Amino acid sequence: MKVLVPAQLPTPRSIKMSNNFFAMQTMKHCEAVSEFHSRSELYFGALLESDVAVQCYVPQPFRITLPSGRKYQPDFWVKRITGQEIVYEVTTPARRPGRPVKAATRYLESYGMMYRLVETPAIFQRELEAENWLAIIRRLTGFRELELAELMRRILTLVQHLGATPLGYLVEHFEQQRSDEVLVAAYRLLHEGRLGADLETQPISLQTEVNPDGDLA
Amino acid sequence: MATWRENLTHDSSLGRIADWPPVSLHHLTADRRSTYQRRYRAVALVLEGKTIEAAARLTRFSKGQVSKLMDRCLGTDSERLHPALSLGLVPDARLSEFRRNPQKPLKGGAGAFHAYLSKHPSIVEALDQMLLGDLKNRADAQRLTPKSFHKEFIELAKRVGTRADEYPFTTHLYGREASRQYFHRRRKELDPRPKRRHFRPDAHRPRITPNEIFNVVELDEHTIDAESAVRLDIDPQRVLKDLRVPRFMLALAVDTTSTAIVGVTFSFSKNPTEYALLRCLDSVENGSRVAVPGWLEPSSFPACLPQDDYQQIRALPGELRIDNALAHYSLHAHRIVCERWRSILNFGIPALPLARQIVEATFRKLEQEIHRLRSTSGTSVTDPNRESKSLRKRPPKVTLALLIAIVYQLVHTHNNKPIASFSNRTPTQYLLDSIQSGWLCRTLPPHVRGQPIWDKQKRCTVRNYGDPHSRINLLNVMYTGSCLTSIYKGQAVIAKYDVRDVRTVDVYTLKGAYIGRLHAPRRWLHHPHTEKERISIYRDHRRMVAQSRDPIGDLYRRHMEAGGKFALKALKMVDDSHSPGLNRIAYSSGIESTERNAKLKKKRRFTLEGS
Numbered sequence: 001m002k003v004l005v006p007a008q009l010p011t012p013r014s015i016k017m018s019n020n021f022f023a024m025q026t027m028k029h030c031e032a033v034s035e036f037h038s039r040s041e042l043y044f045g046a047l048l049e050s051d052v053a054v055q056c057y058v059p060q061p062f063r064i065t066l067p068s069g070r071k072y073q074p075d076f077w078v079k080r081i082t083g084q085e086i087v088y089e090v091t092t093p094a095r096r097p098g099r100p101v102k103a104a105t106r107y108l109e110s111y112g113m114m115y116r117l118v119e120t121p122a123i124f125q126r127e128l129e130a131e132n133w134l135a136i137i138r139r140l141t142g143f144r145e146l147e148l149a150e151l152m153r154r155i156l157t158l159v160q161h162l163g164a165t166p167l168g169y170l171v172e173h174f175e176q177q178r179s180d181e182v183l184v185a186a187y188r189l190l191h192e193g194r195l196g197a198d199l200e201t202q203p204i205s206l207q208t209e210v211n212p213d214g215d216l217a
Numbered sequence: 218m219a220t221w222r223e224n225l226t227h228d229s230s231l232g233r234i235a236d237w238p239p240v241s242l243h244h245l246t247a248d249r250r251s252t253y254q255r256r257y258r259a260v261a262l263v264l265e266g267k268t269i270e271a272a273a274r275l276t277r278f279s280k281g282q283v284s285k286l287m288d289r290c291l292g293t294d295s296e297r298l299h300p301a302l303s304l305g306l307v308p309d310a311r312l313s314e315f316r317r318n319p320q321k322p323l324k325g326g327a328g329a330f331h332a333y334l335s336k337h338p339s340i341v342e343a344l345d346q347m348l349l350g351d352l353k354n355r356a357d358a359q360r361l362t363p364k365s366f367h368k369e370f371i372e373l374a375k376r377v378g379t380r381a382d383e384y385p386f387t388t389h390l391y392g393r394e395a396s397r398q399y400f401h402r403r404r405k406e407l408d409p410r411p412k413r414r415h416f417r418p419d420a421h422r423p424r425i426t427p428n429e430i431f432n433v434v435e436l437d438e439h440t441i442d443a444e445s446a447v448r449l450d451i452d453p454q455r456v457l458k459d460l461r462v463p464r465f466m467l468a469l470a471v472d473t474t475s476t477a478i479v480g481v482t483f484s485f486s487k488n489p490t491e492y493a494l495l496r497c498l499d500s501v502e503n504g505s506r507v508a509v510p511g512w513l514e515p516s517s518f519p520a521c522l523p524q525d526d527y528q529q530i531r532a533l534p535g536e537l538r539i540d541n542a543l544a545h546y547s548l549h550a551h552r553i554v555c556e557r558w559r560s561i562l563n564f565g566i567p568a569l570p571l572a573r574q575i576v577e578a579t580f581r582k583l584e585q586e587i588h589r590l591r592s593t594s595g596t597s598v599t600d601p602n603r604e605s606k607s608l609r610k611r612p613p614k615v616t617l618a619l620l621i622a623i624v625y626q627l628v629h630t631h632n633n634k635p636i637a638s639f640s641n642r643t644p645t646q647y648l649l650d651s652i653q654s655g656w657l658c659r660t661l662p663p664h665v666r667g668q669p670i671w672d673k674q675k676r677c678t679v680r681n682y683g684d685p686h687s688r689i690n691l692l693n694v695m696y697t698g699s700c701l702t703s704i705y706k707g708q709a710v711i712a713k714y715d716v717r718d719v720r721t722v723d724v725y726t727l728k729g730a731y732i733g734r735l736h737a738p739r740r741w742l743h744h745p746h747t748e749k750e751r752i753s754i755y756r757d758h759r760r761m762v763a764q765s766r767d768p769i770g771d772l773y774r775r776h777m778e779a780g781g782k783f784a785l786k787a788l789k790m791v792d793d794s795h796s797p798g799l800n801r802i803a804y805s806s807g808i809e810s811t812e813r814n815a816k817l818k819k820k821r822r823f824t825l826e827g828s
Binding site: 013016017018020021022023024025032033042131132134135138139141142143145146168180183203204205206207 | 426427428429432535541546551554555556559560561562563564565566567655656657659660661662664665
């Protein structure tokens, strides 16, 4: 079987200058810096981070040559925990007709991948959720190497005992720990889907309540 | 034509001076402001019912002056159909459009350019054709600039037979300025293309953001035209030289939520530089404070949230928005933002400065106080108001240190000025209140906290060709040290150094064990110098490097002695290494240093060649 290895293609300066370019570190993409060519791509990356069914993803994964000879670079390669590989193209509704959907689907099927289009209005509908997840990811990447298994276990036990608990209460409760560490531990539990929180309607703050109803709880 | 009394009889509401449109006194000079207030009082007294004589006596005007003033404010004539009201109180304000006397000979003066064009319609037609050709991108059309437009205008003037003692040849500088203004105005009028508006939904839509301090920080640089003086010394003779600094670049980082300025720095270069950007990022991370001896106490002079005063609101930006300046593509800066701060770096949408509107608005506010428009205030070479040659030989009384101190004071004032939309709280109070109400604050992880942002590391191989000491090749020179013994020969090591001073580097094994400190060859140890400086000296002055025993000092002296724009290059050398050890900027009055220079010159008979 043919293999297509996804690895983030470096963005040339001309693209950085002509697009609304974003760069940041993420958790599920192991490169030093993930590069996004628009705000909608950035938000889509954040929403992939929030999805516990996503194992890893790569933005700007590869450049392929379609049977027609056209060079094509999709926006995301996503691997789900089931092993399924999906290639996403983030597009505006106006540009949708110009996307090589049939050719790309046929081409990627030969590599065992699926091809999907995502429209930007659908992403911007979940803007606040994406912004909240970006805030979470920013804090998590800074403390990636920190060993917090014991603190996470204690936080999980406390939340299961108390029910919905504000983040501020957790910081006060574990006052012998640094507030950064408590927040990182709670965020890791959210990221792993072992805790849940209402991130769709409220901006994240110390008043945000975490609950034991995570996706994998 | 109607007198002020007739207008008042016709419309009595004109008599309520409190309802007249307000005038921004802030924009008037002190003299004009005082005259405006006297005039206001005089008119108010007359409108209250006092006689003109009484009003004149109380406001120290003559009767005729008060009478003329009343007509100026409330009278109308064929050119002025509506009363000028409060605009009439402003000294020297033009109430009606200027019309040049047609009988006046066309030698120059106000309105000469338009009078000349109305006399020669063929020139107007030819200029319009040129502009239209350029706007429509015609293949045979010239790509016009104000300079080339003026050149064409002069050619046309010669072609229609204008004599050399007539306008525009009599007042060349005025003619050039008038042609520049006409070029821009007429180009706008003739532009056949519909005005395009850049509309990007994700740039204009209001965004709901997480409750995090410094969630979005915008960073930008502007060139500020304000003349000042700086005193540099020529080592080792200790002879001081005063330099005029016509402009400097100010970089600001502004938090969009609170509008607080969280980072500030300045540089002598015209365009943004990598080091200026790094200094601004350093200022965002650690705060900044400037201390000028003898002017203000350092404690009264916090610039933008200095660390010791505002420790609780010290936070890292969530998203840093910068523009497409070339220096912003610095890899070092990218590493700081993305890998050290773990923030989002955004270059913004091209040609859309509105995407960074908060920082642009902050610049507009600051520039009201310090920026001088080049075309109006004598700073441009083409400006007739430019100061005389004899005066220009002396340095300006405002030293650079004082100017920078003023900028920092303005930044401090901005951060501590109540804002109506924040319920009369200052940006600093707003941030403190946000933290009280549970906003999140993201700081550096503990393992990064001690490392300065200026550190850079490179992987090198240890070389030894039978010498007693091993060495590494880095930044064009060999670094040696007793710690680097022959056991490391052929091994890869990590060299870590401060980019502002590359005289020494710390060397580590690949596993992170500290080996020791290496130093550059002796001739590079005289002055601290930056990585960029070393590379550029090797690139541009390789022959001098081969011959000199002190390349940095020699290049610095060479620039200083050459004077003019080269002296500013010397200033930039000092600017880049920015204080550690290189105390070549003397913070004192420029005039004192000139006097001292004269004495020194007399005493030592110092000649430039002798250095």
